[in-house]
Amino acid sequence: MPPTLASLLQHSALKLTVRAGADRLDTPVRWAHASELADPVPYMDGGELLLVTATNLDAENADSMRRYVRRLAGARVAGVGFAVGVNYEEVPAALVEAAEEAGLPLLEVPRRTPFLAISKAVSAAIAADQYRAVTAGFEAQRELTRAALAGDGPADLLARLAAHIDGWAALYDTSGAVLAAAPDWAARRAARLTPDVERLRDRPAPASIVVADSEDRVELQSLGTGRRARGALAVGTGAALGTAERYAVHSAVALLTLTTARSGSLQGAEQRLGAAVLRMLLAGQPDHARAVAGDLYGGLLDAPFRLLIAEAAVPAGSELLTETMEAAAARSGEALLLVPEAERVVVLAADGGAAVAACAAYAEAQDDRAPREGGAEDSDVVVGLSAPSGPIAVSAAYKQAEQALSVARRRGRALVEHEELATGSVLPLLADDAVRAFADGMLRALYEHDAKGRGDLVASLRAWLSRHGQWDAAAADLGVHRHTLRYRMRRVEEILGRSLDDPDVRMELWLALKTTEAAVPAEE
Numbered sequence: 014m015p016p017t018l019a020s021l022l023q024h025s026a027l028k029l030t031v032r033a034g035a036d037r038l039d040t041p042v043r044w045a046h047a048s049e050l051a052d053p054v055p056y057m058d059g060g061e062l063l064l065v066t067a068t069n070l071d072a073e074n075a076d077s078m079r080r081y082v083r084r085l086a087g088a089r090v091a092g093v094g095f096a097v098g099v100n101y102e103e104v105p106a107a108l109v110e111a112a113e114e115a116g117l118p119l120l121e122v123p124r125r126t127p128f129l130a131i132s133k134a135v136s137a138a139i140a141a142d143q144y145r146a147v148t149a150g151f152e153a154q155r156e157l158t159r160a161a162l163a164g165d166g167p168a169d170l171l172a173r174l175a176a177h178i179d180g181w182a183a184l185y186d187t188s189g190a191v192l193a194a195a196p197d198w199a200a201r202r203a204a205r206l207t208p209d210v211e212r213l214r215d216r217p218a219p220a221s222i223v224v225a226d227s228e229d230r231v232e233l234q235s236l237g238t239g240r241r242a243r244g245a246l247a248v249g250t251g252a253a254l255g256t257a258e259r260y261a262v263h264s265a266v267a268l269l270t271l272t273t274a275r276s277g278s279l280q281g282a283e284q285r286l287g288a289a290v291l292r293m294l295l296a297g298q299p300d301h302a303r304a305v306a307g308d309l310y311g312g313l314l315d316a317p318f319r320l321l322i323a324e325a326a327v328p329a330g331s332e333l334l335t336e337t338m339e340a341a342a343a344r345s346g347e348a349l350l351l352v353p354e355a356e357r358v359v360v361l362a363a364d365g366g367a368a369v370a371a372c373a374a375y376a377e378a379q380d381d382r383a384p385r386e387g388g389a390e391d392s393d394v395v396v397g398l399s400a401p402s403g404p405i406a407v408s409a410a411y412k413q414a415e416q417a418l419s420v421a422r423r424r425g426r427a428l429v430e431h432e433e434l435a436t437g438s439v440l441p442l443l444a445d446d447a448v449r450a451f452a453d454g455m456l457r458a459l460y461e462h463d464a465k466g467r468g469d470l471v472a473s474l475r476a477w478l479s480r481h482g483q484w485d486a487a488a489a490d491l492g493v494h495r496h497t498l499r500y501r502m503r504r505v506e507e508i509l510g511r512s513l514d515d516p517d518v519r520m521e522l523w524l525a526l527k528t529t530e531a532a533v534p535a536e537e
Contacts, residue, residue: 015041016138018062018092018118024134027126029094032104034118040091045135047128052084059089062120062135064128066096072105082111092117094131098124146256153177153261157268170265171195177261180229180250184269185210186340187244202228203247209233210245219266234262236270244269283309287350291359295411299404310361313348317364317401320410321372322418324357324395331358334375334394338362341371359411364401372396376428395421396428452525458508470508471526473501478523482513 019038022029031038043060049068050056057063063085071077085093093112095104104121112119122131153173160170171182172195183194183203189210194200209224213233224231229249237243246269248254248262290310293302303314325331335351335358342349345367352359362368376396397418402410413431421429459470473491477498480487488495502513511518 015043015142016135017041018120020138021062021131021134022120027131027134028123029126029131030121030123032095032119032121033109033112034092034116037092037116037118040118042091042135043139045094045128045132047132051081054084054088057085057088057090060091062091062094062131064094064096064122064131066099067105067108068100072101072108075107075110078105078107078111079114082108082115082117086115086117090117092120094120094122094128096122096124096126096128143256146260149177149257149260151260153257154264157261157264167269168193168195170268174248174261174265175199178248178250178254178258180248182249182265183247185245185247186343187214187336188340189214189245190340190344192244192344199249202249206231206233206247210247213245219270232262234266236266284351284353286310287361288352290350291352291361291407294404294407297405297408299407302404310348310350313350313361313363314404317403318361319364319369320399320402320407320414321360321362321369322357322397322411322414323360323372324418324422326393326395331356331394334358334372334396335360337371337375338368341367359414361407369398372398373428376426379427394427397421398428398430400431448528452528455509455521455525456529459505462504462508468501468504470501470505473498474505474522475526477502478519478526482519 017039021027021042022031022038041060042062043058045062045064046053046057047064048056049065049070051069053063070081082093093108095101095108097103104119109119122128156173156177157170160173163169167184171184171193174182175195181194181196181199181202183199183206184192185203185207186192189207191200191203191207194203206224209222210233213220213222213235216235219237220235222233224233229251230253231247231249232254234246234248236245246262246266250258254262286305287310290302290306293299293305299314303311306314323331323334331353338360339349339351341347342362347363347366347368349368350361360368360372362372376394379393395418397414397416397420399410399413399417402413417429417431417434420434421427456471459474462468462470469491473487473493476490477484477487480490484495484498488498491498506513513519513522
């Protein structure tokens with residue numbers, strides 16, 4: 014620790030005596046400075062032991078000393094050392110009273126003790142404290158390095174760091190979830206800081222913030238050297254970090270950053286292996302894929318899985334999603350096969366697992382955050398999710414995910430599951446500009462005919478198709494004679510140049526009617 018007024022009083026060679034402020038002798042001394050100025054405050058930085066002989070002071074004037082001492086106390090001067098036997102044979106009572114009143118420590122310096130000796134003592138104590146801090150920092154660095162190289166994960170490193178700073182430490186992944194904490198009780202406290210970790214994540218690494226907590230002083234440090242942080246380290250202490258503690262924290266940040274960089278390299282190798290496995294599965298070679306997957310992805314292929322295709326709608330959109338899924342998979346111990354493809358990423362994840370759930374939650378948050386009117390570009394990412402599948406049906410699962418992705422884009426949704434398409438109506442899938450243009454073009458002549466008051470061909474066609482060509486039932490719905498309806502259907506054929514006996518024509522007309530019917534509310 015730095016020198017204090019108390020440690021200077023214990024220095025036998027200085028022979029200093031306390032004359033005021035005996036209850037504040039634990040004040041740290043940052044430097045010793047001699048000044049005979051009537052107002053040295055403009056040249057003070059705070060924490061100095063001011064040494065004076067009162068050459069230019071009216072030290073016996075109570076009002077003058079009160080103003081002088083208050084100025085010093087306001088400048089956070091650590092204390093005053095008054096040399097006796099130079100201008101005054103003893104410390105003036107006015108100065109003693111003013112120092113007691115202001116709570117400013119006042120030390121008597123005997124004539125035989127030069128100010129230089131006090132300055133040397135303070136300087137030597139500061140140098141010794143800095144040496145101890147550097148030595149302790151290097152020792153902490155060696156200890157933390159040994160813990161990092163042991164390969165047992167971050168828990169041991171965090172435990173040693175917590176011991177060095179006399180506090181607690183926690184490691185977060187990119188989603189803000191707590192990966193490890195030391196001591197164990199700190200995990201709950203660290204979890205409260207997730208919003209702050211998310212705020213830190215949006216800053217270019219390295220970055221740090223100090224969080225005001227009711228129980229601790231918490232510092233958050235980002236991990237990584239790239240555009241985006243790869244995680245965060247939190248340290249909680251009862252007071253601001255000292256020099257030795259700061260060395261320990263910086264060492265931990267460097268080691269954890271190296272660990273994450275190494276993990277990134279391994280992740281790249283895993284992705285290349287995953288790409289090979291996926292190519293074999295898509296080529297219908299599940300046995301070869303399983304052999305290549307080995308222990309890394311073999312467990313994933315032994316149970317039902319989902320294939321999803323995520324497409325970035327904004328820069329780094331799919332990156333945020335995959336980081337979230339990777340973090341969820343890591344916490345639950347699941348395997349996750351992830352293959353980037355330009356602006357898209359293909360993922361195989363366990364059906365019903367944490368990664369798929371994290372993907373769904375992420376997409377739901379996107380939908381809640383940005384309500385859209387049909388523009389999926391307002392979302393960070395668009396995802397198509399296949400039905401549960403196995404190794405022999407990956408090609409079909411890929412097509413399902415592509416189909417779901419296309420629908421997600423069209424509907425302005427962040428995620429669509431293929432199972433939704435199988436259980437829902439086909440009509441929402443047709444609600445795009447190309448289909449509406451086809452429907453309008455197919456029915457335009459009939460609408461123009463009806464607009465001139467020559468009949469009600471569109472309504473008649475809709476009634477006839479809805480009754481599957483049953484003349485009597487359709488005529489009854491319209492309230493006309495069936496011969497009238499027959500005449501109208503011949504007019505429809507003549508105007509369109511298409512035969513209603515053709516089932517393809519009837520299907521196209523029905524879909525066109527439903528499409529234009531669905532578009533009416535939107536146009537209103």
